Amino acid sequence: MYGNDFTTEPPEQPGARSLLDQVADAERDLQDAARSDRAGQAGDDYFMSVINADQKIEPRDWMPDKYRKNLIRQIAQHAHSEIIGMQPEGNWISRAPSLKRKAILLAKVQDEAGHGLYLYAAAETLGIDRAELSDMLIDGRQKYSSIFNYPTLTWADVGAIGWLVDGAAIVNQVPLCRASYGPYARAMIRVCKEESFHQRQGYEILYTLAHGTPEQKAMAQDAVDRWWYPSLAMFGPPDGDSTHSEQSMLWKIKRFSNDELRQRFVDMCVGQAEILGLDLPDPGLRWNEEKQQHDYTQPDYDELFRVIKGNGPCNRDRIAHRRAAHEGGQWVRDAAEAYAKKKTGVAAA
Amino acid sequence: MSKTDWPLWEVFIRPRRGLAHTHAGSLHAPDAEMALRNARDLYTRRQEGVSIWVVPAAGITASSPDEKDSFFEPAADKVYRHPTFYDVPEGVAHL
């Protein structure tokens, strides 16, 4: 449609296939577990017995208050990240280097909007209102992933975001396809299936640049240099400092520790970077034969906390932009509502 | 701050001809027509469906999970509703 570019096969990316397999496994297990629905009564024991049997808690089931609150916070923060996450990449839609890249980027950013909405819908089944969640994002009562507070300075950043940021998000999210709350698990299965295209398109952008002119390769390397550590920080603070963790593991709304997932991500990326012909900016990165995993340098967690507290390079811009979009769209929502009311009035008359 | 109060719609999608509509998720929209268009953009970006239903969430009456047992129990002791309940003499065909 946009030239032969579309039909060339993207380079094989080590590890990507197995992630999609894991999503498929989670979906199959969800269906299997559903076949052995259990009888029982309300209360904590029944709740925990459902979770221990790897079955799903559904919206109108009894659940502890803290489970509900934790889930709302977790799902909302995830939804907000998808929504704010449209901004860094949206910055490049009008300047994509070809029509093909523009169409792809547009589709990706549209997917992120979709992910935000799947997740808001899942959160609403827990009894919170989406309008309230939007307000909490805008007035700072709820957070989004700190990664989106970094700027996209060059076109190569779009590649680095797809490969590293979406890549880290997938490693984080694939285990959530097995979350104990049904609507959340089902939303995550949808999200993860769509994410794999995001990661591949980013990888392809970097691969193309890395095999282009020396300037293009340098641009790709610069993007990887800037995005590597913030991507590692996406997995959150080291296990020792992580709040919420233990109870969330018990409730199966978190299934692996931050450090386990970070390690998994590093191990995946090393081989992928080699095929790109780009370096990961870590002099301490080496294979540890004994542990059968890579040793690597931890990201700067002081920086992570600074960014979370609101002092990253783009925090204020991101929220100001979201607020302007929300308030600027108010007249459209008002008009649609007025039109709907008018039509019901006509129908009733 | 937000003053928009659009109703919630549940979305059901028929993936292919011959299959039943299944629940895909929900969304907010001012009216049925917009709900249908939004559902198309939200839930069928990759040709996941050939037909969409949108239903106002407020129009759905659901059984309560707390009464699950008493509500569905009457069917549990009627094993004779299943063909496996019956002895079929050896040699009987087409039954």
Ligand SMILES: [Fe+2]
């Ligand atoms: Fe996403």
Ligand SMILES: [Fe+2]
């Ligand atoms: Fe994504």
